[in-house]
Amino acid sequence: MTRHPIITGLFETHINVSQLETSMQFYGEVLGLELAHLEEQRRIAFYWMGGRGESMLGLWETPPAEVARQHFAFRSTLEGLEKAASYLKDKGLQGYNFLGDGTDRPMVFGWMPALALYFRDPDGHSLEFITMLEGKARPDVGVISLEDWQALQNG
Structure with a gap:
């Protein structure tokens, strides 16, 4: 393409x-x-x-x-995403990940690869912090933690 x-x-x-x-x-x-x-x-x-x-x-x-309700993503950096959950908490906001597992841990979309964390605005719009990651796309791994992604890259 x-x-x-x-x-x-x-x-x-x-x-x-x-x-x-x-x-x-x-x-x-x-x-x-x-x-x-x-x-x-x-x-x-x-x-x-x-x-x-x-x-x-x-x-x-x-x-x-x-x-x-709509969705859009703010481009960020890896360092920004690593601080995103505490940044949101400091602002009185609740972060959540794509898995909806009750945590505010950013997760990696292997198919991109990118790290992302979600939150909502006052109208309920779905907002996202996202950054592209180094490494080859791995759609086979689905959505995984950053630690698991890094282990795959180093292993």
Whole structure:
């Protein structure tokens, strides 16, 4: 499969939120994203992700009944993912992994390979911290702990 020469990545994502101020507090103050632009009359806020000009998140206030839960992932680093669970706890948020095993341990998707941890915003949107890992993709291992992934890579 060839890569399309015009598309080089995803620049912006937009989600509907039930209360703009609550979501602005969450994404701006809790997660630390930089406010790029606010249109109070239209009830829209835009945030930079990864620094100015890298990518953008748009928050659009809509009636609560029209807020369908969505999912998107924030790119991170291995060091960031290793600290993600405590970072979320410090912010009063609960992390969870893909396995839903009741822990907040990030897990590896062998088919990518990537390490990920999930959490939710005030509207229940599923958010994720994710980082690609070194090594060959291993779809045969499924979803495993980072320790098990590292043992496979070293073994």
